[in-house]
Amino acid sequence: MRTDVIVVAAGRGQRAGDGLPKQYRTLAGQPVLRRTLARFVGQPGIRFVQPVISPEHADLFASVAEGLPDVRPPVTGGATRQASVRAGLEALAADPPDLVLIHDAARPFVSGRLVADAVAAAAAHGAAVPALALVDTLKALTDPGFVATGPDRNAVRGVQTPQSFRYELILAAHRAQAENGDLTDDAAVAEAAGHRVAIFPGDPANIKLTTPEDFVTAERNALLALADVRTATGFDVHAFGPGDHVVLGGLRIPHTMGLAGHSDADVVLHALTDALLGTIGSGDIGHHFPPSDPQWKGASSDRFLVHAANLVRAAGGRIAHLDATIVCEAPKIGPHREAMRERIAAIVDIPVARVSVKATTSEQLGFTGRREGIAALAAATVRLPWID
Ligand SMILES: Nc1ccn([C@@H]2O[C@H](COP(=O)(O)OP(=O)(O)OP(=O)(O)O)[C@@H](O)[C@H]2O)c(=O)n1
Numbered sequence: 218m219r220t221d222v223i224v225v226a227a228g229r230g231q232r233a234g235d236g237l238p239k240q241y242r243t244l245a246g247q248p249v250l251r252r253t254l255a256r257f258v259g260q261p262g263i264r265f266v267q268p269v270i271s272p273e274h275a276d277l278f279a280s281v282a283e284g285l286p287d288v289r290p291p292v293t294g295g296a297t298r299q300a301s302v303r304a305g306l307e308a309l310a311a312d313p314p315d316l317v318l319i320h321d322a323a324r325p326f327v328s329g330r331l332v333a334d335a336v337a338a339a340a341a342h343g344a345a346v347p348a349l350a351l352v353d354t355l356k357a358l359t360d361p362g363f364v365a366t367g368p369d370r371n372a373v374r375g376v377q378t379p380q381s382f383r384y385e386l387i388l389a390a391h392r393a394q395a396e397n398g399d400l401t402d403d404a405a406v407a408e409a410a411g412h413r414v415a416i417f418p419g420d421p422a423n424i425k426l427t428t429p430e431d432f433v434t435a436e437r438n439a440l441l442a443l444a445d446v447r448t449a450t451g452f453d454v455h456a457f458g459p460g461d462h463v464v465l466g467g468l469r470i471p472h473t474m475g476l477a478g479h480s481d482a483d484v485v486l487h488a489l490t491d492a493l494l495g496t497i498g499s500g501d502i503g504h505h506f507p508p509s510d511p512q513w514k515g516a517s518s519d520r521f522l523v524h525a526a527n528l529v530r531a532a533g534g535r536i537a538h539l540d541a542t543i544v545c546e547a548p549k550i551g552p553h554r555e556a557m558r559e560r561i562a563a564i565v566d567i568p569v570a571r572v573s574v575k576a577t578t579s580e581q582l583g584f585t586g587r588r589e590g591i592a593a594l595a596a597a598t599v600r601l602p603w604i605d
């Protein structure tokens with residue numbers, strides 16, 4: 218069955234406090250909305266994701282969704298969640314799916330299990346929502362500041378998203394209920410249109426970011442979730458040639474020779490780029506920037522390293538540490554070591570304390586000992602979300 222996902226992200230996030238709307242704030246370095254969209258991309262059976270946003274956030278959205286496959290251009294939402302969902306549903310009408318999942322941008326911890334259950338429940342029942350039993354006793358509000366016995370908690374459920382439906386059912390229901398006030402979820406829309414809505418097990422981790430306190434919890438959870446710690450290495454060599462300086466670790470260092478290469482021949486940044494690419498299994502520098510391509514002739518190697526760091530971040534990763542060892546007899550690296558650490562930290566946008574640069578000679582042995590060239594070894598350590 219063709220299944221599409223609508224992610225509603227057109228809200229203002231007023232209860233979450235000042236600053237950026239909550240869906241554009243970051244958790245452990247990655248925007249909430251990117252996390253939410255990425256949770257659906259590549260899930261079995263999902264055709265594409267249709268975001269619904271506020272037009273004033275078009276630029277923010279573009280940077281947040283950059284590089285995510287199967288995410289359609291956003292459509293404009295409305296003044297209420299209900300109106301925003303309707304806009305998303307109408308956007309799918311030209312090429313309708315069989316099933317649709319409707320999800321809050323503000324729930325970035327939705328799991329693969331919930332997505333699969335939502336698809337199965339919609340196929341089986343036509344309309345379904347993830348539901349959680351309540352653990353607190355419920356009370357009715359009487360006078361302000363006073364309560365009386367409320368509904369039996371065993372007779373109610375808290376419901377989450379993704380809520381899942383046969384597409385034609387929920388589209389017709391939303392069209393029919395367009396004038397029916399502000400229904401706070403799509404189950405209410407389906408119900409008001411006369412449909413029975415089934416439940417499937419929700420997930421306590423699938424919280425909706427609503428208040429400032431939710432962001433404190435979510436930041437902690439997001440950091441804990443970066444449990445996939447990976448280390449990879451890189452290695453590069455360039456031969457000496459004519460010249461009066463070398464470029465190492467992003468610094469121009471005067472020398473009696475230059476380094477020959479297609480780009481600026483910065484062995485340190487090249488080795489670091491390969492190490493970072495290695496942590497996400499994304500090939501090597503030659504794969505991303507082929508030496509046969511004339512556009513990289515003389516290129517500053519900063520851009521190679523920035524590209525690799527961006528790929529790590531796009532995968533939801535954080536760079537924990539970069540370490541480089543330079544092997545040469547000359548020039549002397551010691552006087553430049555601190556500046557090199559600072560330059561690398563600035564290029565990758567991490568604190569300088571997370572960068573290490575070391576140097577050694579090879580005791581006049583081998584090609585580096587004969588002063589024929591410079592070699593660099595690198596290691597990168599990153600933390601990625603643990604995804605099975
Ligand atoms: N007019 C609206 C209102 C809400 N939403 C989306 O619906 C989801 C759930 O809504 P809620 O948590 O209430 O978000 P906000 O409306 O942004 O929050 P607040 O009520 O605090 O302003 C969010 O992903 C939100 O962006 C939307 O697309 N369009």
Ligand SMILES: C[C@](O)(CO)[C@H](O)COP(=O)(O)O
Nearest residue numbers: 298321376377378401402425
């Ligand atoms: C759709 C929802 O997340 C289900 O729990 C909830 O109803 C959204 O409510 P809000 O009023 O938009 O916060």
